[in-house]
Amino acid sequence: MLYVPAGNNRTKTKRFESDFAEFIGGNCEAISVNSATAGLHLALEAIGISAGDEVITTPYTFTATAEVIRYLGAHPIFVDIDPNTFNIDPSKIEAAITSKTKAIIPVHFAGLACDMTSILTIARKHNLKMVEDAAHALPTRYQGQLIGSLDSDVTVFSFYATKTITTGEGGMIVTRNPEIAARCKVMRLHGISRDAFDRYTSTKPAWHYEVVAPGFKYNLTDLASSLGIHQLQKANRFQQRRQEMAERYTRELADLPLRFPPNAPDGDLHAWHLYVLRLTPQAGIERNQFIEAMAKCGIGCSVHFIPLHLHPYWRDSYHLQPQDFPYSLATYEQAVSLPLYTKMTDEDQTRVIAAIRGILSQCQNDSST
Numbered sequence: 258m259l260y261v262p263a264g265n266n267r268t269k270t271k272r273f274e275s276d277f278a279e280f281i282g283g284n285c286e287a288i289s290v291n292s293a294t295a296g297l298h299l300a301l302e303a304i305g306i307s308a309g310d311e312v313i314t315t316p317y318t319f320t321a322t323a324e325v326i327r328y329l330g331a332h333p334i335f336v337d338i339d340p341n342t343f344n345i346d347p348s349k350i351e352a353a354i355t356s357k358t359k360a361i362i363p364v365h366f367a368g369l370a371c372d373m374t375s376i377l378t379i380a381r382k383h384n385l386k387m388v389e390d391a392a393h394a395l396p397t398r399y400q401g402q403l404i405g406s407l408d409s410d411v412t413v414f415s416f417y418a419t420k421t422i423t424t425g426e427g428g429m430i431v432t433r434n435p436e437i438a439a440r441c442k443v444m445r446l447h448g449i450s451r452d453a454f455d456r457y458t459s460t461k462p463a464w465h466y467e468v469v470a471p472g473f474k475y476n477l478t479d480l481a482s483s484l485g486i487h488q489l490q491k492a493n494r495f496q497q498r499r500q501e502m503a504e505r506y507t508r509e510l511a512d513l514p515l516r517f518p519p520n521a522p523d524g525d526l527h528a529w530h531l532y533v534l535r536l537t538p539q540a541g542i543e544r545n546q547f548i549e550a551m552a553k554c555g556i557g558c559s560v561h562f563i564p565l566h567l568h569p570y571w572r573d574s575y576h577l578q579p580q581d582f583p584y585s586l587a588t589y590e591q592a593v594s595l596p597l598y599t600k601m602t603d604e605d606q607t608r609v610i611a612a613i614r615g616i617l618s619q620c621q622n623d624s625s626t
């Protein structure tokens with residue numbers, strides 16, 4: 258007799274999750290969500306962040322990193338970056354720790370790993386949880402180990418359209434802690450406990466479920482997971498292509514008055530989600546004018562990121578001044594993200610490089626006359 262199933266059993270999503278856990282190296286759980294923002298929210302909820310707590314993070318990030326702290330009524334405490342790496346400066350973290358500090362969220366900016374040894378040491382010493390914002394960091398390695406396999410509590414990846422692999426919208430929570438995994442799974446789907454679903458051990462019927470918390474609607478669709486399964490298989494190839502393009506930019510622009518993004522140290526791997534140049538004063542052109550000039554050449558550049566403390570919400574809620582985070586401010590004022598994506602051709606990149614050379618030689622002529 259043919260059995261008509263009661264409903265969709267989400268097989269693609271289960272497959273994507275198990276593929277992802279295997280990609281990270283096994284010995285972990287991968288829990289798919291419909292965005293990294295959702296994943297970060299679930300992660301903070303699962304580690305027990307609640308109203309009045311403080312969570313340390315960087316202002317040099319996308320607002321999602323910090324907004325999830327506010328979802329739970331907790332407060333972000335911003336710590337400035339190391340201007341060489343764009344990542345949170347570990348030497349400034351301890352001064353920001355108070356009796357209310359519960360966690361640290363490092364962000365691996367552009368796909369370059371943070372100084373995880375130092376940050377993990379601080380977290381352990383002060384008994385803080387650690388949630389990595391790895392939205393840029395697939396496949397990033399730190400001292401040979403993939404981000405997602407380190408000794409933090411949770412790592413969250415993004416599959417937003419612009420990220421290194423994409424499902425349109427989507428994200429993945431990775432953890433080795435079974436209690437955190439269980440809580441994230443319950444809260445991902447309306448606070449429904451699936452324990453009653455184990456049809457081999459449960460005495461309850463298969464349709465039975467229990468709502469144990471007011472959860473969220475954060476599950477990834479099977480449609481998105483189908484994309485993710487195939488994107489994941491290309492993640493290493495995409496990284497190689499991005500690195501090739503990043504190295505070409507640095508090589509072919511090396512003689513210009515620019516500051517180049519750092520390469521990963523030996524043993525690390527840079528995911529190169531972004532290629533962020535900085536215009537030095539010698540370039541003779543302000544960042545905004547440079548981006549306008551590039552646009553006139555038909556080339557779109559962007560800025561990653563407007564530091565959070567300059568945005569009205571964060572600035573006004575926490576009474577922040579631009580100079581409170583001087584390295585984030587200075588980096589932002591000079592930063593330009595060049596086009597970098599795997600579908601870009603060598604000819605596209607030749608045009609970008611020629612346009613930068615043209616604009617900067619014009620400025621230097623102007624300033625010498």
Ligand SMILES: *Cc1c(COP(=O)(O)O)cnc(C)c1O
Pocket residue numbers: 291292293294295318319321322364390392393414415416417427428
């Ligand atoms: C893109 C991004 C996010 C959010 O990812 P979504 O999947 O769009 O929710 C979080 N943190 C950083 C640093 C990001 O760049």
